[in-house]
Amino acid sequence: MKTNARTVALDTLMKVINQGSYSNISLNHALKAAKLPAEESRLATNLVYGTIQYQLYLEYQLRGLVKSRLKEAYLKPLLLMSAYQIFFLDKVPDRAVLDEANKLAKAYGRPKSNGFRLVNGILRALLRQGEVLPDPASGDYLSVKYSMPVWLSDYFTANWGRSRAEKIMASFNSKSKNEIRVSRLADEQRVVRDLKKAHFDPKESPLAADSYALSRGGIVMTDFFKDGEVTVQDEAASLVAEAFEFKGNEQALDACSAPGGKTIQLAEQLPNGRVTALDIHEKKLRLVKENAARMHVADRLRVKALDARKATEYFSAQEFDKILVDAPCSGLGLLRRKPEIRYTKTAADLENLAKIQLDILNEMAGLLKKGGELVYSTCSISVEENEENVRKFLAAHPDFALKPFKTAKISAPKGMLKILPDSYNSDGFFIAKFTTRG
Numbered sequence: 070m071k072t073n074a075r076t077v078a079l080d081t082l083m084k085v086i087n088q089g090s091y092s093n094i095s096l097n098h099a100l101k102a103a104k105l106p107a108e109e110s111r112l113a114t115n116l117v118y119g120t121i122q123y124q125l126y127l128e129y130q131l132r133g134l135v136k137s138r139l140k141e142a143y144l145k146p147l148l149l150m151s152a153y154q155i156f157f158l159d160k161v162p163d164r165a166v167l168d169e170a171n172k173l174a175k176a177y178g179r180p181k182s183n184g185f186r187l188v189n190g191i192l193r194a195l196l197r198q199g200e201v202l203p204d205p206a207s208g209d210y211l212s213v214k215y216s217m218p219v220w221l222s223d224y225f226t227a228n229w230g231r232s233r234a235e236k237i238m239a240s241f242n243s244k245s246k247n248e249i250r251v252s253r254l255a256d257e258q259r260v261v262r263d264l265k266k267a268h269f270d271p272k273e274s275p276l277a278a279d280s281y282a283l284s285r286g287g288i289v290m291t292d293f294f295k296d297g298e299v300t301v302q303d304e305a306a307s308l309v310a311e312a313f314e315f316k317g318n319e320q321a322l323d324a325c326s327a328p329g330g331k332t333i334q335l336a337e338q339l340p341n342g343r344v345t346a347l348d349i350h351e352k353k354l355r356l357v358k359e360n361a362a363r364m365h366v367a368d369r370l371r372v373k374a375l376d377a378r379k380a381t382e383y384f385s386a387q388e389f390d391k392i393l394v395d396a397p398c399s400g401l402g403l404l405r406r407k408p409e410i411r412y413t414k415t416a417a418d419l420e421n422l423a424k425i426q427l428d429i430l431n432e433m434a435g436l437l438k439k440g441g442e443l444v445y446s447t448c449s450i451s452v453e454e455n456e457e458n459v460r461k462f463l464a465a466h467p468d469f470a471l472k473p474f475k476t477a478k479i480s481a482p483k484g485m486l487k488i489l490p491d492s493y494n495s496d497g498f499f500i501a502k503f504t505t506r507g
C-alpha cells in the first residue's frame with residue numbers, strides 16, 4: 070500500500086499504543102521518512118494526536134462491540150483511529166472511514182487474515198450504536214466524557230469544582246495554538262509585518278509580551294526561525310522570564326535549562342551579563358547551545374552538566390543575582406500538546422516530582438545574592454508541585470519571601486501566578502517569585 074496520511078498515522082499509533090513510544094518523536098520520524106504533502110501531514114498529525122487524546126473515550130465506545138481478543142498488532146490502533154474519525158472528524162464521511170479502514174486492514178493483516186471483516190463488522194456496529202456515556206451521576210462520567218483517567222478528572226474536580234474542571238478538561242482537548250516568541254534582539258514590528266506578508270497572520274498574545282499565535286504551522290522551515298528572529302514557545306512558558314526585573318549586567322543561573330527556551334530569554338535581557346545553564350542530562354545541553362547560537366545569544370551563555378541538587382558544591386554562596394528553577398514536572402499543564410501524559414502520569418508521580426523540585430529549590434537558596442530574585446516555575450497545574458512546594462520552601466527558609474511581580478500584561482500581587490489552560494487557551498503554568506528579606 071502506498072504511504073499516505075493514514076499509513077503514517079497507523080504506523081505511529083501502533084508504536085505509541087502497543088509499545089509505549091512517545092507520540093511526538095514517533096510521529097516526527099514517520100513524517101520525515103514519508104515526505105507527505107503539507108495537507109496529508111496535517112491529517113496524519115490530527116489522526117495521531119486526536120486518537121491518543123480520546124483513547125479512553127474511544128475504548129469506552131468500542132467496549133461492548135469487540136467480542137474477541139484483538140490478536141493482530143494493527144487491529145486496536147486501527148479501530149481507535151477509525152472511531153476517532155467517526156466521532157470527531159466531521160469532514161470525513163463515515164463511508165470513507167470504513168473504506169480506508171478496509172484498505173488498511175487488508176494491507177496490514179497477515180496473509181489470509183480475516184481481520185478486515187472483523188474491522189468492518191465492528192465499525193458498522195459502532196455507527197449503529199452511536200455515542201455511549203456512563204450515567205452522569207457515576208464516578209467515571211467525566212473521565213469518559215473528557216477521556217481522562219478517573220484519578221485525574223477527580224483531581225481537577227476536587228481542586229476547581231465540577232464546572233471549572235469541565236472547562237479545564239475541554240480546553241486540554243482543544244487544538245493547541247501555533248505560538249511563537251519574537252526575539253528581543255530583533256525588530257519586533259518589522260518581524261510582525263514580514264510574518265503578515267508571509268501569510269502567517271500573527272495575533273498578539275493576551276498573556277506574554279513578545280508572543281504571537283500564527284494561523285498556520287511550518288514556521289521552523291522559514292528564515293524567521295533559522296535566522297533566530299523567532300522561536301517556537303508557548304505564551305505561558307514565555308511569561309516565566311517576564312517575572313524577573315533585569316538591569317542587563319547580572320549573573321543569572323538557569324538550574325534546569327534544556328532545551329533552553331527560557332535560557333535564551335534570560336540571555337536576551339543580559340547584554341552585559343551572563344547565564345549559567347545547568348541540566349542533569351549532558352546530551353540535552355547540546356540543544357541549549359544550538360538554540361542559543363541560532364538566537365544569537367551564545368556569547369552570553371555557559372553551560373554545565375550538573376544535578377542542580379548539588380549546585381552548592383560547584384558555585385560560591387550568593388554567586389547569582391537571578392536564579393530560575395524551571396523544574397522537571399509532571400507536565401499536567403501540557404496535556405493538549407502531549408496527549409499521552411494523561412495516561413502515563415499517576416497521583417504518586419506528583420508527590421515524587423514535588424520532592425525533587427523542592428530539593429532543587431532548597432539548594433538554590435544559598436546561591437542567591439541578598440536582594441536577588443529567584444523564580445520557580447513548572448508546566449504543571451498540580452497543587453503538590455506548586456503552591457505546596459512554595460509553602461514548604463518558605464517554611465524552610467525564613468529569610469525568603471514571595472515578591473509581587475508585574476509582567477507586561479499580567480500582575481501577580483501575591484508573588485504567585487497559576488495559568489489554567491482554559492483562561493488563555495495556553496499551556497497550564499505556575500510561576501512564583503521569591504526574594505530575600507531585609
Ligand SMILES: C[S@@+](CC[C@H](N)C(=O)[O-])C[C@H]1O[C@@H](n2cnc3c(N)ncnc32)[C@H](O)[C@@H]1O
Nearest residue numbers: 325326327328329330331348349376377395397
Ligand atoms: C521543564 S524542563 C526545562 C525546560 C527549559 N527551562 C526550557 O524553557 O526550555 C526540565 C529540565 O530539567 C532537567 N532536570 C531534571 N532533573 C534535574 C536536576 N536534578 N538538575 C538539573 N536539571 C534537571 C531535565 O533534563 C529537563 O531538561
